[in-house]
Amino acid sequence: MNFENTIGLETHVQLKTRTKMFCGCLLKTGCEPNTNVCPVCLGYPGALPMINKEAVKLTVMSGLMLGCEINRHATFDRKNYFYPDMAKDYQISENGNPLCIGGGVTIETPNGPKTIRINHIHLEEDAAKINHYATTSGVDFNRGGTPLMEIVSEPDMASADEAIAYLTALKEMLVYAGVSDCNLEEGNMRSDVNISIRPVGETKLGTKVEIKNMNSFRGIHAALEYEARRQRECMAHSIPIVQETRRWDGEALETASMRSKENAHDYRYFPEPDLVPVALSEEQIEAWRALLPEQPKARRARMIEEYGIAEYDADVLSQHKANADYFEAAAKGLDKKIAKQLCNLFMSDVMALLNESGKAIGECAMRPEALRSLVTLAAKGTINGPTLKELLPEIFEKGGDPEAIVKERGLGAVSDASALEAFVDQAIAANPGPVADFKAGKKAAAGFFVGQVMKLSKGKADPKIVGPLVAKKLAAL
Amino acid sequence: MNKPAIDVAYVAELARLELTDEEKAVFQPQLEDIVRYVEKISSVDVEGVPPTMHGRAIVNALREDEVRPSMPREEALANAPARTGDEFMLPKIVEGAES
Numbered sequence A: 001m002n003f004e005n006t007i008g009l010e011t012h013v014q015l016k017t018r019t020k021m022f023c024g025c026l027l028k029t030g031c032e033p034n035t036n037v038c039p040v041c042l043g044y045p046g047a048l049p050m051i052n053k054e055a056v057k058l059t060v061m062s063g064l065m066l067g068c069e070i071n072r073h074a075t076f077d078r079k080n081y082f083y084p085d086m087a088k089d090y091q092i093s094e095n096g097n098p099l100c101i102g103g104g105v106t107i108e109t110p111n112g113p114k115t116i117r118i119n120h121i122h123l124e125e126d127a128a129k130i131n132h133y134a135t136t137s138g139v140d141f142n143r144g145g146t147p148l149m150e151i152v153s154e155p156d157m158a159s160a161d162e163a164i165a166y167l168t169a170l171k172e173m174l175v176y177a178g179v180s181d182c183n184l185e186e187g188n189m190r191s192d193v194n195i196s197i198r199p200v201g202e203t204k205l206g207t208k209v210e211i212k213n214m215n216s217f218r219g220i221h222a223a224l225e226y227e228a229r230r231q232r233e234c235m236a237h238s239i240p241i242v243q244e245t246r247r248w249d250g251e252a253l254e255t256a257s258m259r260s261k262e263n264a265h266d267y268r269y270f271p272e273p274d275l276v277p278v279a280l281s282e283e284q285i286e287a288w289r290a291l292l293p294e295q296p297k298a299r300r301a302r303m304i305e306e307y308g309i310a311e312y313d314a315d316v317l318s319q320h321k322a323n324a325d326y327f328e329a330a331a332k333g334l335d336k337k338i339a340k341q342l343c344n345l346f347m348s349d350v351m352a353l354l355n356e357s358g359k360a361i362g363e364c365a366m367r368p369e370a371l372r373s374l375v376t377l378a379a380k381g382t383i384n385g386p387t388l389k390e391l392l393p394e395i396f397e398k399g400g401d402p403e404a405i406v407k408e409r410g411l412g413a414v415s416d417a418s419a420l421e422a423f424v425d426q427a428i429a430a431n432p433g434p435v436a437d438f439k440a441g442k443k444a445a446a447g448f449f450v451g452q453v454m455k456l457s458k459g460k461a462d463p464k465i466v467g468p469l470v471a472k473k474l475a476a477l
Numbered sequence B: 001m002n003k004p005a006i007d008v009a010y011v012a013e014l015a016r017l018e019l020t021d022e023e024k025a026v027f028q029p030q031l032e033d034i035v036r037y038v039e040k041i042s043s044v045d046v047e048g049v050p051p052t053m054h055g056r057a058i059v060n061a062l063r064e065d066e067v068r069p070s071m072p073r074e075e076a077l078a079n080a081p082a083r084t085g086d087e088f089m090l091p092k093i094v095e096g097a098e099s
């Protein structure tokens, strides 16, 4: 019998706010334990939470990007559970009335585009961090109360590849909108993954297994592939699949059943009496919509159109908003031909410099205007190719205005025909041997004269002009 | 008899309260009385009345995303029954057993 997979994801995304969800404590990683804490995030009785407006804004902006309907009257609830990572013994979340409802993410599959529907997005607070030691465990509340938005998908994915395509598209959009850094290593984006299988053609969903708290795409892919295989094997041997939470073991490369306590999932949600509803006006939602950036896909298409650059280049550039922003700042208003040269230089030399230095584009000293000026100088023939390649790393590292540097050091290319002709004549006069070679039919000798002219001009002649000039003079001998 | 309005043993377990059998026997009818009393409210016809989440009809008590000073760590840890380094100490937890 043939089976198909049904995969759904619940993705927790850390929002890019300065402070926590319900208190003004600073959000920062790498601080000394329990230094960013207060009565609210330590769960002191009587301490009152207050909703961070920025977190609401970022969640609504995410919803707008994903085509969700924005709830005009959202409310918070208490999710009750006992665990030392949650000092209040309940987590404030949105159960019945979340901020964003519906929406979807379109992914590319071998069978064409496919939309993964979103069920809803709700806002909640993160738990504290528990650290494990030899004989004890300890709680650090710095992370406790971090604003998280949970994006819950419908079970619309049919393979591990589709799940990763969905997460990749989601990440790209959220980073673009500046909603989250989506830094996987730092746990900014963690997913609970559920998967079941059913015979092809069956409409009822199979028994699902959940794998919690996965923060690497590679891990998610491997865990899903493993589970899909394991569940098929269970079916083949008539072993019942139990609804359970399993843990991914990244070393053994397998999932293992987790001992879960009975009644663990009875959260007894009820409305949070300490918080009043969030009621969003049309004006507010529209004001936030206006802050949304252009979506990566639309940007790719526009960059190809506007700058005449290749699809591949537009694709690579648009993957990182900072790179695309930089390129556009440099290329704005340039002639398509020059913009394309700028793109080539960015894709090869500038990218290489970024890689070597380990810097992000925003950290290098070269301003976009400087790159524009450098490429324009080369395109106009004011400097030659070798000078361009020589100046680029220097300006990349130290900054500065290319035009001023070229003027100050006299790096301008010698393109004046009479000056170049004089160099060619000089080279021919000084080298009777190679001239004889050339006359004897050794055409390669022409290259020698180009080299001589470059030397005489101290590297400032444009080899592209010198070549034909040398050929002309030699032919006339 | 109807299903009891509340299962005290179950609720106590969820709340991590350890009750003796005698205590459960005392609390069961007491809490049933309380729940039945509160349940009277369900007999009111609320057809067409939107649920009220809060006693006061205010919305949007939001704060700006501005950092406020946190409390000194020693103060935060002062009431910890035990500490391990600068953290609240717990008995050893088997990682991944439950969350």
Ligand SMILES: [Zn+2]
Pocket: A020, A023, A024, A025, A036, A037, A038, A039, A040, A041, A042, A145
């Ligand atoms: Zn706090």
